[in-house]
Amino acid sequence: MPKIVIAGNWKMYKTQSEAKAFFSEFPAHLKATASQAAIADQQILICVPYTNLAILQTLVPSLGQNNLSIGAQNVHWAENGAFTGEISAPMLVELGIKYVIIGHSERRQFFGETDETVNKRLKSAQAHGLTPILCVGESKQQRDANETESWIFSQLAADLVDVDQNNLIIAYEPIWAIGTGDTCEATEANRVIGLIRSKLSNRDITIQYGGSVKSDNIDEIMAQPEINGVLVGGASLDPAGFARIVNYR
Numbered sequence: 082m083p084k085i086v087i088a089g090n091w092k093m094y095k096t097q098s099e100a101k102a103f104f105s106e107f108p109a110h111l112k113a114t115a116s117q118a119a120i121a122d123q124q125i126l127i128c129v130p131y132t133n134l135a136i137l138q139t140l141v142p143s144l145g146q147n148n149l150s151i152g153a154q155n156v157h158w159a160e161n162g163a164f165t166g167e168i169s170a171p172m173l174v175e176l177g178i179k180y181v182i183i184g185h186s187e188r189r190q191f192f193g194e195t196d197e198t199v200n201k202r203l204k205s206a207q208a209h210g211l212t213p214i215l216c217v218g219e220s221k222q223q224r225d226a227n228e229t230e231s232w233i234f235s236q237l238a239a240d241l242v243d244v245d246q247n248n249l250i251i252a253y254e255p256i257w258a259i260g261t262g263d264t265c266e267a268t269e270a271n272r273v274i275g276l277i278r279s280k281l282s283n284r285d286i287t288i289q290y291g292g293s294v295k296s297d298n299i300d301e302i303m304a305q306p307e308i309n310g311v312l313v314g315g316a317s318l319d320p321a322g323f324a325r326i327v328n329y330r
């Protein structure tokens with residue numbers, strides 16, 4: 082059985098003081114919404130801006146929530162070098178970071194990320210023992226043109242060359258559902274995720290859904306058999322709301 086991973090992607094939100102305020106409230110909300118036994122087998126992950134990584138790595142262990150980790154939102158493929166504005170895998174590893182998002186559609190759309198650079202980032206992350214969360218998904222235009230499957234299959238084929246499928250999470254994030262409130266129907270997300278799984282050599286990979294996940298649609302999404310977790314943007318910024326998402330039922 083794939084592990085359930087409930088992840089937040091804070092994107093470019095929260096200063097250090099705002100991040101600390103979130104974690105001063107989050108554990109109490111988690112305890113108030115469900116028993117620890119119910120969520121014990123899940124991985125809870127929050128991928129934060131680089132400026133919050135170090136402080137949260139020292140703060141989170143004191144919260145008594147062993148299944149809660151902090152992750153990064155990108156990583157460069159080189160160990161170091163003249164790459165202004167980038168962060169390398171050894172820099173994350175030294176902080177004790179274990180998870181990193183790679184190939185988010187916002188990186189592909191606004192920062193020139195290609196399947197080739199996504200593939201290089203994935204391999205470097207894995208070579209340093211990090212578990213990448215690879216994001217794939219189609220645009221509205223591609224969906225309307227019935228190109229969803231062919232597009233995602235081409236992303237997977239290019240992104241996963243020489244990538245170890247034993248240390249990988251995939252997030253299906255239809256671009257048209259991100260930040261729009263226009264969630265993909267749970268059954269449709271389940272169908273596409275099933276197709277993604279059919280293309281993998283390791284069928285036990287955790288595959289998440291992402292795109293306008295909220296506390297009021299999480300139960301239906303997580304009830305789908307192919308969906309092993311979620312990658313949550315906006316709704317992960319609120320400690321009470323994200324605790325409710327972790328405690329789906």
Ligand SMILES: O=C(CO)COP(=O)(O)O
Pocket residue numbers: 090185254258259260261262291292293294312313314315316
């Ligand atoms: O991009 C996302 C997560 O990576 C989804 O963002 P929203 O949940 O805000 O739609």
